[in-house]
Structure formats: structure tokens, C-alpha cells
Amino acid sequence: MKVLLVGSGAREHAIAEALCGAPDEDVQLYAFMGNRNPGIIRLAEDYIVGNPTDVEAVARAAADWNVDFAVVGPEDPLAEGVADRLEEEGVPTFGPKRGPARIEWDKGFARELMEKYDIPGCPEFGIFEDPDEACDFIDELGKPVAVKPAGLTGGKGVKVVGDQLKNLDEAKEYVREIFEEDIGGIPKVIIEEKCVGEEYTIQAYTDGEKVIPTPAVQDHPHAYEGDKGPITGGMGSYSCPDGLLPFMTKEDYERSVEILERAVEAIKEETGEPYRGVLYGQFMLTSEGPVVIEFNCRYGDPEAMNILPIAEGDIVTLHASIAEGSMEGEVEFLEKATVCKYVVPEGYPESSEGEGDVIEVDEECIHRYDAIPYYASVNLDEDGKIRMTSSRALAIVGIGDELERAEEAAESAIRECVSGERIRHRSDIGRRETVEKRVRRMERIRGE
Ligand code: GLY
Numbered sequence: 425m426k427v428l429l430v431g432s433g434a435r436e437h438a439i440a441e442a443l444c445g446a447p448d449e450d451v452q453l454y455a456f457m458g459n460r461n462p463g464i465i466r467l468a469e470d471y472i473v474g475n476p477t478d479v480e481a482v483a484r485a486a487a488d489w490n491v492d493f494a495v496v497g498p499e500d501p502l503a504e505g506v507a508d509r510l511e512e513e514g515v516p517t518f519g520p521k522r523g524p525a526r527i528e529w530d531k532g533f534a535r536e537l538m539e540k541y542d543i544p545g546c547p548e549f550g551i552f553e554d555p556d557e558a559c560d561f562i563d564e565l566g567k568p569v570a571v572k573p574a575g576l577t578g579g580k581g582v583k584v585v586g587d588q589l590k591n592l593d594e595a596k597e598y599v600r601e602i603f604e605e606d607i608g609g610i611p612k613v614i615i616e617e618k619c620v621g622e623e624y625t626i627q628a629y630t631d632g633e634k635v636i637p638t639p640a641v642q643d644h645p646h647a648y649e650g651d652k653g654p655i656t657g658g659m660g661s662y663s664c665p666d667g668l669l670p671f672m673t674k675e676d677y678e679r680s681v682e683i684l685e686r687a688v689e690a691i692k693e694e695t696g697e698p699y700r701g702v703l704y705g706q707f708m709l710t711s712e713g714p715v716v717i718e719f720n721c722r723y724g725d726p727e728a729m730n731i732l733p734i735a736e737g738d739i740v741t742l743h744a745s746i747a748e749g750s751m752e753g754e755v756e757f758l759e760k761a762t763v764c765k766y767v768v769p770e771g772y773p774e775s776s777e778g779e780g781d782v783i784e785v786d787e788e789c790i791h792r793y794d795a796i797p798y799y800a801s802v803n804l805d806e807d808g809k810i811r812m813t814s815s816r817a818l819a820i821v822g823i824g825d826e827l828e829r830a831e832e833a834a835e836s837a838i839r840e841c842v843s844g845e846r847i848r849h850r851s852d853i854g855r856r857e858t859v860e861k862r863v864r865r866m867e868r869i870r871g872e
Contacts, residue, residue, distance in 0.1 A: 700747060
């Protein structure tokens with residue numbers, strides 16, 4: 425079966441490995457990538473380096489390669505309507521069309537949908553196309569808020585009072601900046617009451633009707649250890665053998681999955697089109713239960729790397745049948761813990777320090793530690809060297825029967841098998857102390 429993969433990060437490398445390694449179908453992979461990802465290149469029959477948001481170029485590549493279906497990794501091409509264009513070309517696509525993908529590319533739409541369809545887990549919010557009205561609403565609420573540009577910002581546009589913003593005056597300044605600098609590309613801002621709790625992700629496969637949830641994952645968006653520093657695309661993440669997180673009950677998980685199910689139903693009702701792909705729910709567990717922070721229209725990055733390596737079953741059938749519109753195929757998740765840690769250039773995300781540097785990766789050594797390497801925003805040179813860009817370079821995923829073993833695997837693999845002059849990672853991700861801190865915090869919030 426010929427499969428087109430769009431995207432070139434570690435998430436897409438993980439998708440490529442899952443499809444090419446699946447036992448149910450023999451896959452010939454064709455890749456449309458933004459950078460020369462060495463992990464994807466070696467799995468692909470052929471590849472093109474181009475702009476994945478250039479939907480005409482993607483559609484031409486799909487037609488030239490005569491692929492059976494496509495899998496789109498990142499959100500930007502989906503927001504540009506790549507799935508709609510591929511379907512015109514007769515290529516079923518795993519990844520929603522522009523209409524259903526609006527759940528991610530317009531955060532105002534997501535909140536209106538939750539309100540209209542009475543989906544649980546919606547905080548108090550207001551949506552504004554006028555900065556003065558948004559600032560008045562902040563004053564009216566009179567409590568800490570989250571300020572969100574409506575459009576796509578690569579996960580770095582949301583600012584919260586008490587975190588990135590000192591007080592309500594700074595929140596109002598940020599509102600004006602969003603409009604003046606066109607942050608997110610849609611002249612609209614969402615003001616929400618600030619939620620307090622632990623964040624987590626649940627990703628679910630869906631064809632627009634049936635929903636298959638996957639294990640819960642916790643990402644670490646801050647750049648530095650101890651959850652300090654600016655927000656990044658995600659420095660690493662972990663999952664546990666029981667599919668829950670240490671601060672979460674089965675009921676919390678089930679309530680979150682119900683929210684995803686309700687959202688899938690509502691998207692179809694509202695847009696008239698079924699959602700096909702992975703629906704990503706970012707939640708916060710509060711004293712009142714799960715609250716939706718946002719929905720994304722694709723696998724998470726790094727969260728894809730926590731679920732794909734432990735997914736067993738008809739992985740190709742699952743992706744192909746979702747693309748076709750009727751989900752089939754069995755998938756189960758091994759009862760293993762996973763810890764994903766990103767190796768990034770020294771300056772990430774604030775400067776270009778380390779950009780262009782060579783990163784050396786001893787893959788055999790990594791596998792000896794029960795870990796897996798997934799290449800991200802790097803380029804394979806003509807001389808075979810791997811050079812970093814200014815973004816995340818390499819994800820290492822440790823797998824083990826317990827969280828501690830998975831963390832040790834990832835940490836040892838990075839320390840012993842990856843080298844570069846200006847690289848860093850967060851060694852605290854998945855560590856017992858880090859996780860226990862979160863459990864204690866959640867207990868305090870729940871008043872236990
Ligand atoms: N982990 C953040 C994201 O995938 O958007």
C-alpha cells in the first residue's frame with residue numbers, strides 16, 4: 425500500500441515507523457517534508473522537500489506517486505485545507521478537512537462549539553474582535569485570565585496571568601499586542617478565566633462517529649527544568665502502564681474521553697463534515713474535574729511518541745480506514761510506561777544558538793538502553809552529517825515496565841549515545857520527584 429506522509433518532525437518520524445513496522449500491511453512510504461529528516465528519508469521510497477502548507481504541491485506529489493491514502497502530521501496544512509484538496513485528487517486523508525480542523529485553527533470556534541452543544545469542561549470565556557471590549561471583559565471578570573489569540577501560534581500564543589503575564593494590566597497589554605501584531609493571523613482574541621490544576625493530553629482516533637481513546641500523556645511545555653522559562657512546543661512527556669497518570673483517577677479519564685466523544689459529534693453536526701484523524705484534547709484537571717484547555721486536530725508532538733511505539737495491532741488498517749471514513753482495525757496499547765525527552769539546541773526557543781551544529785546520534789547505543797530515537801527539525805547533509813535547526817532536534821523515548829525504568833532508559837540513552845556541543849534536554853521529565861510533586865499539588869487542589 426502506498427502512503428503519503430506530510431510533515432517532517434519527530435511526530436511524523438514516529439508515524440512513519442509505526443506504519444512501516446506494522447504487521448497488517450506492507451507499506452511503501454512517500455514523504456513530503458519541510459526538512460530532510462534522516463529517519464523518514466531512510467524509510468521512504470521517495471521524498472520531496474517543500475512547504476507542507478503548499479496544498480497544490482502536496483496534491484501534485486500525491487498524484488505523481490499515485491498513493492492509496494495520506495497521513496498529515498502537522499496542523500498548518502490541515503488548516504490550509506490539504507485534506508480537502510487531496511480528496512479532490514481522490515486521495516483519502518487521515519487528518520480532518522479544513523471545516524472540522526477549525527477546532528484547532530480557530531479557538532473561538534472551539535469554545536462556541538462547546539457552549540452551543542453543552543459539552544462539559546468549558547471555562548467562562550468571552551470572544552472579541554475589538555481590543556477595547558476584550559479589555560473591558562478582563563476588568564469585569566476581575567480575576568486571573570488566560571489570553572488566547574484565536575489562530576494558530578505553534579502552541580506559543582497563550583499567555584496566562586500568574587505565569588507569562590504578571591497581572592491584569594499585562595493581560596490587557598497582550599490583548600492589544602495580539603491585534604497590533606496580528607498574532608495568530610485572525611483578528612480575534614479569547615479571554616478565559618484562569619484554570620488551576622494539572623494539564624494532560626488524551627488523543628483519540630475517530631472517523632467522525634466511532635472513537636478509540638489512547639493512553640493519557642503529560643507534556644512539559646516549559647523550556648527549563650522545574651517548569652521554568654518560556655513555553656516551547658513541548659520538551660518531553662510521559663505515560664504510565666495503566667493508561668492513566670499518577671494524579672488522575674479512572675473517572676477523570678473517562679470524563680475526558682466523554683468530552684472528546686461529544687466534541688466529535690458536535691463537529692459533525694456543526695460543520696456537516698465528519699472529523700477523520702486524531703482529535704487531541706488538552707485538559708486541565710481542576711478541583712471541579714477536567715476542563716478543556718484546547719483541542720488540536722492532529723497527533724500531539726511529543727505525545728504521539730508516547731502512544732505510537734506501544735500501539736499494537738492493525739495500525740495501517742486503522743489509519744487507512746479512518747482516511748476512507750469508516751474506522752476498522754484493532755489497536756491496543758502495551759501496558760508499558762514511556763518517557764519522551766527532546767534534545768534541543770542550546771538557544772531553543774529564544775535564540776538560534778546551536779543552529780547549524782552537528783548532532784551525533786549512536787542509534788545502536790540508544791536501542792541498547794531500551795530507547796528509540798525519533799529525528800525532529802534536523803537536516804541530513806550531503807556528507808551524511810545531521811545538522812540542527814533552531815528548533816527541537818531529536819526525541820528519545822524510553823520504554824519500561826515502570827515509569828522509573830522508562831525514564832532511566834531515555835536519560836541514559838541521551839547521556840551516553842547523543843552528543844553535540846550546544847545541546848540540552850530536561851533531565852527532570854518523568855523523574856519520580858517531578859511526578860510526585862504533581863501528585864501532591866493535585867491532592868492540595870482537590871483538598872485531599
Ligand atoms: N504538545 C503540544 C502539541 O502537540 O500541541
